Amino acid sequence: MTHRAASLSLALLLGAAFGLSTWLQPRALDWRGQRAQAGSLLEVLLGDGRRMFANHFFTKADVYLHSGYYPSLFDQAKMNCEGQRAGTAHDAESGAAHTTPAHDEDAHDFLGKPTDWLDAFGRKFRITEHTHLETNGAEREILPWLKLSAELDPQQVETYTVAAYWLRAKLGKVPEAEEFLREGLRANPDSPEILFELGCLLDENRKDATRARNVWQRALRKWQKTEAAKAEPDKFLLDRILTSLARLEEREGNVAKAIEYSIQLKTVSPHPEVIEKQIEELRGSPRQAATNAPAPPR
Amino acid sequence: MNTSFALARVVIQELYRRKDFYVLFVLTAVITVVLGSANVFNDDKIVRYLKEICLLLIWVSSLVIAITTTARQIPAERESRTIFPLLAKPVTRGHVIAGKALGCWLATGLALVVFYVFFALVTCLREGQWPIAQYFQALWLQWMMLAVVVGMATLGSVVFSATSSNATICFVVVVGILLVGGHLNTVAMQQPEPASSLLYTLYFAIPHLEFYDVRDLVIHNQKLIGGLDCLLATLYAAVYTAFFLVAAWLVFRRKPLSA
Amino acid sequence: MDAILRTENLRVEFRARERGGAPKLALKNLNLSVRAGEIFGFLGPNGAGKTTTMNVLLGFVTPRSGNAFLFGVNVREPIARQRIGYLPELTYYYKFLTAEELLRFYARVFGIPPAETERRIDRLLKLVELDPARKQLIKTYSKGMQQRAGLAQALINNPDLLILDEPTSGLDPLGRMKVREIIQRLKDDGKTVFFSSHELGEVETVCDRVGIINQGELIAEGRVADLTREHHANLEQVFLKLIGYQPQAVA
Numbered sequence: 148m149t150h151r152a153a154s155l156s157l158a159l160l161l162g163a164a165f166g167l168s169t170w171l172q173p174r175a176l177d178w179r180g181q182r183a184q185a186g187s188l189l190e191v192l193l194g195d196g197r198r199m200f201a202n203h204f205f206t207k208a209d210v211y212l213h214s215g216y217y218p219s220l221f222d223q224a225k226m227n228c229e230g231q232r233a234g235t236a237h238d239a240e241s242g243a244a245h246t247t248p249a250h251d252e253d254a255h256d257f258l259g260k261p262t263d264w265l266d267a268f269g270r271k272f273r274i275t276e277h278t279h280l281e282t283n284g285a286e287r288e289i290l291p292w293l294k295l296s297a298e299l300d301p302q303q304v305e306t307y308t309v310a311a312y313w314l315r316a317k318l319g320k321v322p323e324a325e326e327f328l329r330e331g332l333r334a335n336p337d338s339p340e341i342l343f344e345l346g347c348l349l350d351e352n353r354k355d356a357t358r359a360r361n362v363w364q365r366a367l368r369k370w371q372k373t374e375a376a377k378a379e380p381d382k383f384l385l386d387r388i389l390t391s392l393a394r395l396e397e398r399e400g401n402v403a404k405a406i407e408y409s410i411q412l413k414t415v416s417p418h419p420e421v422i423e424k425q426i427e428e429l430r431g432s433p434r435q436a437a438t439n440a441p442a443p444p445r
Numbered sequence: 446m447n448t449s450f451a452l453a454r455v456v457i458q459e460l461y462r463r464k465d466f467y468v469l470f471v472l473t474a475v476i477t478v479v480l481g482s483a484n485v486f487n488d489d490k491i492v493r494y495l496k497e498i499c500l501l502l503i504w505v506s507s508l509v510i511a512i513t514t515t516a517r518q519i520p521a522e523r524e525s526r527t528i529f530p531l532l533a534k535p536v537t538r539g540h541v542i543a544g545k546a547l548g549c550w551l552a553t554g555l556a557l558v559v560f561y562v563f564f565a566l567v568t569c570l571r572e573g574q575w576p577i578a579q580y581f582q583a584l585w586l587q588w589m590m591l592a593v594v595v596g597m598a599t600l601g602s603v604v605f606s607a608t609s610s611n612a613t614i615c616f617v618v619v620v621g622i623l624l625v626g627g628h629l630n631t632v633a634m635q636q637p638e639p640a641s642s643l644l645y646t647l648y649f650a651i652p653h654l655e656f657y658d659v660r661d662l663v664i665h666n667q668k669l670i671g672g673l674d675c676l677l678a679t680l681y682a683a684v685y686t687a688f689f690l691v692a693a694w695l696v697f698r699r700k701p702l703s704a
Numbered sequence: 705m706d707a708i709l710r711t712e713n714l715r716v717e718f719r720a721r722e723r724g725g726a727p728k729l730a731l732k733n734l735n736l737s738v739r740a741g742e743i744f745g746f747l748g749p750n751g752a753g754k755t756t757t758m759n760v761l762l763g764f765v766t767p768r769s770g771n772a773f774l775f776g777v778n779v780r781e782p783i784a785r786q787r788i789g790y791l792p793e794l795t796y797y798y799k800f801l802t803a804e805e806l807l808r809f810y811a812r813v814f815g816i817p818p819a820e821t822e823r824r825i826d827r828l829l830k831l832v833e834l835d836p837a838r839k840q841l842i843k844t845y846s847k848g849m850q851q852r853a854g855l856a857q858a859l860i861n862n863p864d865l866l867i868l869d870e871p872t873s874g875l876d877p878l879g880r881m882k883v884r885e886i887i888q889r890l891k892d893d894g895k896t897v898f899f900s901s902h903e904l905g906e907v908e909t910v911c912d913r914v915g916i917i918n919q920g921e922l923i924a925e926g927r928v929a930d931l932t933r934e935h936h937a938n939l940e941q942v943f944l945k946l947i948g949y950q951p952q953a954v955a
Contacts, residue, residue: 272674451812527798
């Protein structure tokens with residue numbers, strides 16, 4: 148190939164590549180949806196790999212909560228294998244031993260017995276005791292990882308709700324929790340989970356029933372908008388929203404509203420008979436009787 | 446013995462006259478200080494994340510120092526021809542191997558002391574506690590691990606002609622053992638034969654460097670490791686180090702050198 | 705007088721560079737001896753085997769057969785090198801050390817006590833005229849200064865035998881003269897010097913005996929005066945004649 152032909156070919160290729168990238172770019176943004184609007188430097192540098200790091204740091208927070216006692220990938224694989232074998236064994240036996248306390252304890256003891264002398268010796272240099280951070284505000288140690296995880300993947304709503312829970316419920320940092328939740332809402336305006344957690348904060352920490360009610364009602368509307376149409380909607384979240392609304396209305400004396408929410412709750416609760424019993428109690432309560440009683444003559 | 450110590454002294458002089466150590470230390474210090482000044486929900490008592498990141502940087506830096514310093518010792522002596530006036534003295538090749546390895550190990554030990562003093566100052570001032578015994582134990586165990594790494598790199602330096610090959614292979618092997626070495630038995634149990642037997646053989650043959658990685662114990666304020674266990678770990682490291690150094694001597698003594 | 709440097713039927717082979725090639729015979733049954741107190745010049749064209757002989761004497765290379773002895777001790781024993789000093793042709797020393805530190809290091813290797821070490825360092829640095837530069841790093845030295853530092857390290861243990869490989873290579877005339885003076889002074893002190901050189905005029909002036917090696921074989925050995933008288937020529941002409949040099953006819 149002559150020099151001129153090679154140059155022309157190269158120019159043609161560059162032109163084609165440029166044209167293709169220009170044509171693809173707006174379509175790529177549509178494919179990726181909301182997450183395509185990369186903002187911070189970390190997001191730009193790490194690209195989609197940031198979600199992997201975000202998940203890693205979210206798990207790291209859990210590791211810290213357990214003071215470092217946490218199964219590695221290999222331990223988890225081993226547990227899965229043993230679980231499958233145990234499941235096969237249980238299926239073969241017709242009894243059930245799934246819910247014994249011993250079985251629950253086993254789930255936490257992922258290390259099991261040492262397989263050889265090296266394994267036994269190696270355990271002397273590892274954390275082998277299952278504990279939780281739960282004294283003197285030690286839970287604060289999980290916060291940096293949650294913050295970093297949220298920074299890397301603002302669309303992972305669980306990060307915000309978990310962090311906010313620990314901040315407000317265990318560390319007494321209510322303003323920080325609220326600010327973090329609002330930050331999460333800015334990144335995820337349609338998130339019923341974050342709205343629900345914000346409602347909990349307003350109700351339990353700020354003692355502001357009116358605002359809590361408004362936020363929970365908004366959460367309910369967002370749930371209906373985002374989850375209701377799904378093949379497997381998040382019924383657990385709906386359960387929690389309706390339960391919180393029902394309890395709030397009951398506490399505020401709005402029994403009718405409480406009953407209304409309880410009736411909705413009955414349709415998604417795993418224990419409808421319990422909810423039915425609560426509804427009956429609400430109907431029979433003095434406040435409800437007062438509501439139902441005719442007005443005294445003038 | 447005098448000869449080996451004299452050689453070791455020269456290695457230490459070289460380390461603190463080169464820039465590598467200072468660059469790594471400054472990098473560790475800057476990253477730690479920047480992270481330490483980050484505002485995490487207006488809480489200035491949070492310290493474990495700082496410990497984790499600082500210890501990670503210390504581990505990476507100490508491995509870089511140990512492997513790169515050791516990997517270049519004997520090849521540099523041969524390339525720069527400084528080995529000839531050295532071997533023209535009543536110095537055996539065994540002295541050279543022992544002296545270089547000892548020097549690299551002592552040099553990394555000195556570097557570790559500096560790193561750990563900085564680490565202790567930063568974290569203890571923040572935490573309000575001074576678990577010096579625990580930090581010393583972590584330093585000691587890490588130093589023992591580095592003895593094995595130095596031995597490995599010394600053997601590599603007489604086997605491989607290029608320093609970069611040796612350093613790369615050492616890094617890959619060390620990081621591999623740290624990440625996966627302790628789990629080879631778990632993986633082996635899940636494999637069919639003959640892979641299972643091969644993995645088990647490998648599991649028992651490799652030096653288990655992950656024993657010496659007690660960062661989690663330091664980060665999460667766990668109790669000290671027993672004295673006997675520490676001693677056994679020290680002996681374990683000494684055995685592997687001796688094995689690598691003897692192997693290096695056996696290879697090196699047969700190599701022809703032409704002035 | 706007993707030889708303090710002696711080789712017996714020394715044979716050295718090197719593997720061929722190309723695969724399947726025959727090994728190269730670097731030394732063929734070399735028999736050499738150097739007596740105490742003499743200056744011995746070891747001459748030969750490039751590739752003759754001079755450096756290989758020195759490498760064997762210093763233990764860098766193992767011979768295929770034969771033996772070499774220093775002070776009656778086989779060169780395979782490290783103790784054989786306790787009383788020698790060696791100056792290589794290409795002088796490279798630890799660039800991150802100063803001349804003072806370099807000499808201190810080698811003194812430690814010999815086990816010389818610290819007080820004696822400091823005395824020797826002062827004396828040697830003055831002898832090789834490196835005293836003003838003693839605290840500068842070797843990497844800042846010129847070639848001549850490095851050569852002189854090399855000479856100082858070769859003398860740190862007050863050796864009875866000095867092995868010098870082309871000691872004046874790369875030096876200016878002043879430097880070469882200083883080296884010759886040092887060699888003469890060493891001889892006056894009763895030391896033995898064994899050196900290789902291409903400067904035949906220098907060798908003729910300084911040496912008591914010479915050995916001429918060509919293609920791995922010692923082709924002549926004896927007193928300089930005896931060789932020049934026997935061949936009725938100067939040392940250079942004797943050398944060229946013995947190695948079989950034929951002058952090219954001018955067209």
